[in-house]
Amino acid sequence: MAVAFEPLTPQQTFRFACHPKVPCFNHCCRDLTQHLTPYDILRLKACLNLTSDAFLKAYTLENTGPRSGLPIITLKPIGQERRCPFVTASGCRVYADRPASCRTYPLARAVGIRPGNGERIEQFALIREPHCQGFRAAQRQTAAEWVADQELALYNEMNDLLLRLIQQKTRRGKPPLTPSERNLFHLALYDLDRFRSRLAAGGLRGAGDLPSTLAADTARTGDDVDLLRFAIQWVEAVLFP
Ligand code: SF4
Numbered sequence: 001m002a003v004a005f006e007p008l009t010p011q012q013t014f015r016f017a018c019h020p021k022v023p024c025f026n027h028c029c030r031d032l033t034q035h036l037t038p039y040d041i042l043r044l045k046a047c048l049n050l051t052s053d054a055f056l057k058a059y060t061l062e063n064t065g066p067r068s069g070l071p072i073i074t075l076k077p078i079g080q081e082r083r084c085p086f087v088t089a090s091g092c093r094v095y096a097d098r099p100a101s102c103r104t105y106p107l108a109r110a111v112g113i114r115p116g117n118g119e120r121i122e123q124f125a126l127i128r129e130p131h132c133q134g135f136r137a138a139q140r141q142t143a144a145e146w147v148a149d150q151e152l153a154l155y156n157e158m159n160d161l162l163l164r165l166i167q168q169k170t171r172r173g174k175p176p177l178t179p180s181e182r183n184l185f186h187l188a189l190y191d192l193d194r195f196r197s198r199l200a201a202g203g204l205r206g207a208g209d210l211p212s213t214l215a216a217d218t219a220r221t222g223d224d225v226d227l228l229r230f231a232i233q234w235v236e237a238v239l240f241p
């Protein structure tokens with residue numbers, strides 16, 4: 001049986017629950033192609049008490065989008081089963097900080113930004129995969145209840161900022177990033193600790209010209225979420241003006 005995508009209306013409920021007693025427990029953490037967003041990396045490196053650089057080297061693979069020139073970061077799978085590096089017999093060892101896509105499953109979330117007023121348009125679909133037995137549960141919920149239950153609000157907010165940034169690149173008709181532009185994008189969004197050091201040392205062009213006083217504050221206070229918000233603004237100003 002093939003995977004089916006079923007659009008969900010905001011009022012519609014779906015049956016689903018995932019817990020260690022399902023017979024398929026951990027099956028979906030194999031055969032992995034897991035993309036990571038900047039906010040996913042921020043959470044995982046904090047969970048593992050690693051710098052961004054150490055996390056990227058130990059746990060990720062990096063590619064470059066052939067048409068966009070943007071960096072693409074995925075979790076480095078293990079062995080022939082292509083297991084997630086964080087799956088254990090008792091479950092996910094980074095559960096509290098697992099990536100947005102792990103939290104969102106079995107939903108898919110599509111977001112558009114309405115040009116002009118910037119309003120966010122959000123739609124959900126159910127990804128019905130034959131191997132997943134979570135659909136046999138009695139528990140029912142709407143997409144909004146699932147998003148709340150999985151604590152996705154900040155993940156979605158930060159990932160939508162990234163989406164807006166990439167849409168800005170498209171709107172500006174920007175050609176694929178050059179290797180040096182790609183490196184700046186990577187530094188700012190994925191290697192946040194090195195970005196912080198460069199910012200604190202005054203080594204980032206244009207950082208003092210942004211219409212924000214966030215730079216000095218974030219360099220001093222150490223809040224990674226604020227720093228990532230600043231980094232997204234900086235990339236937009238420097239690469240997609
Ligand atoms: S119920 Fe679905 S999501 Fe949960 S472990 Fe099984 S395959 Fe994965």
Ligand code: SF4
Binds near residue numbers: 091095
């Ligand atoms: S991060 Fe956790 S939930 Fe996500 S694929 Fe890896 S082990 Fe599974």
